[in-house]
Amino acid sequence: MTIQHQDASPVGIVIAARNRSPALAEALSHLLTLPERPEILVVDNASTDDTRAMLARDFPRVRVLALPFNHGALARNYGARALDTPSPACACWNRPSALRRPAATRADQRRGLSSRTTGTAAGTGRTAWAAR
Incomplete structure (x- = not known):
């Protein structure tokens, strides 16, 4: 189920997880408070x-x-293929603050400024970002 917001963020967050329930819950608690309100996919x-x-x-x-x-x-x-946003961010579960960079960089690209990316999400044709 995708929840669409009136002013949806252009950045979607992908978190791959295996048997990390407590750490994942803590990370999601922080991610859900981001003012950008990104789509989140675990x-x-x-x-x-x-x-x-x-x-x-x-x-x-x-x-x-x-x-x-x-x-x-x-x-x-x-996860990047399944997101409904133009910029999937493949994030480490413990670095939610690093996700602000993709949204800012996409805005820079719209203004004609160049930026460095970390790669392309395989098979999606979209820029992928990794939180480090």
Whole structure:
């Protein structure tokens, strides 16, 4: 389920997670307070803990892509393809503040300024950003 906001952010956040329920909950609590209100997609890499149940119970605004087995880092690519935003940010669960850069850089690009990107989300044709 995608929740559309009137002034939706051009940046969507992809978080790949496996068996990190407590840390993921803490990161999502911070991400959901961002003023940009980005779309957030958690790609669950076949967790065996309570990750999916915790997401459904505590974070209904967050989209979940549940994978049948652990795809490792490739999970981020699946997430980038599934986002409904022009700029997917493949984020580390512990660096939510680094996500402000993609939105600012996209604004710079619209004004004709150049910027350095970290790559392209495989198969999406869109710029991908990684929080470091």
